Amino acid sequence: MDRIVKEALSVGRKVLVEPEAKEVLRLASFPLPRSKAVKDVAGAIDAAREIGFPVALKLISPDIMHKSDAGGVFLNIMDEQEIEEKWSQIILGVADDYPTALIEGFLIEEMVKKGAEVIIGCVRDEQFGPAVMFGIGGVTVELMKDVSFRLAPITREEAFEMMGEVKGFPILTGYRGQTVKDLDAIADALIKLGDIVGRIEGIKEFEINPLIVHERGAVVADARAVLR
Structure with missing residues (x-):
């Protein structure tokens, strides 16, 4: 993982393009298409x-x-x-x-099978360190601002608290007859992303949007990273 970031920085780039960001996630055992x-x-x-x-x-x-x-x-x-x-x-x-x-x-x-779209991210604050973010994803997240944060590393309990704090949480738990989504898969992703940014000093921001969540499992549809 460090090698991917170091190679991008060595050629003067301040971002990881999607294949690079997904390779970092693959090495951390994220499910990918x-x-x-x-x-x-x-x-x-x-x-x-x-x-x-x-x-x-x-x-x-x-x-x-x-x-x-x-x-x-x-x-x-x-x-x-x-x-x-x-x-x-x-x-x-x-x-x-x-x-x-x-x-x-x-x-x-x-193509990834349709499911609930969530966004997870991690942003490095120069004073407090990495903070993990969760929200209901897709293109509307910037408009709705319906997100929650915790300082990394986070526990599984904190991951579930983050999910429950957003207004769109019922979308994941069977709202209007929809299937209940795999909350454990979301928790795993939140914990692992916080660990990645905490471990790799060269990452400033990492975003997965969307993470597509099914009844069993979740798949990364898109990812990007900003480097320090």
């Missing part, structure tokens, strides 16, 4: 065939952290022609809106 980073359309098509349609196509750029806002993410791509179309659409959009952005490639990723 199958994926492959590619450099061209032919590689994207080969990766999609290997993984199996439908797939997600995601921009990899250290200069564009919020890929969805930049039109850099397409989900549920069903065939090779659509990969070519969406690839061109992203390239043209970035050229127009972010002309100086470095495009390192694209990520082809299997």
Whole structure:
């Protein structure tokens, strides 16, 4: 894990792009969808065939952290022609809106089964150290500000307290006939993320958004990290 952060810092980067952030999480035993980073359309098509349609196509750029806002993410791509179309659409959009952005490639990723979306993060405060964050996730979290915090490292009891403190908690516990989600999987993720940031001094912020939670288990759909 330290090696990934040190290599990024050694070339002057202050962020981990999605494949790097997910590799850190993989080494910490987080559940992840199958994926492959590619450099061209032919590689994207080969990766999609290997993984199996439908797939997600995601921009990899250290200069564009919020890929969805930049039109850099397409989900549920069903065939090779659509990969070519969406690839061109992203390239043209970035050229127009972010002309100086470095495009390192694209990520082809299997689609994750729908579930409840939560956000978990960890931010390093220079005075108090790492603080773990939990909220109901997806693109609405910045609008709703419905999050809770604890200083890391956290216990399992504290992880469950964090979940219970957000207004959206009923979404995870069977609200309006929905299935009850795996709260233990969320607790595991919160504890492990706090441990990662506490251990790796070079990380300033780490965010998983969303963590998609099912009746059993949870899968990291997207991740990013900011370095010190």
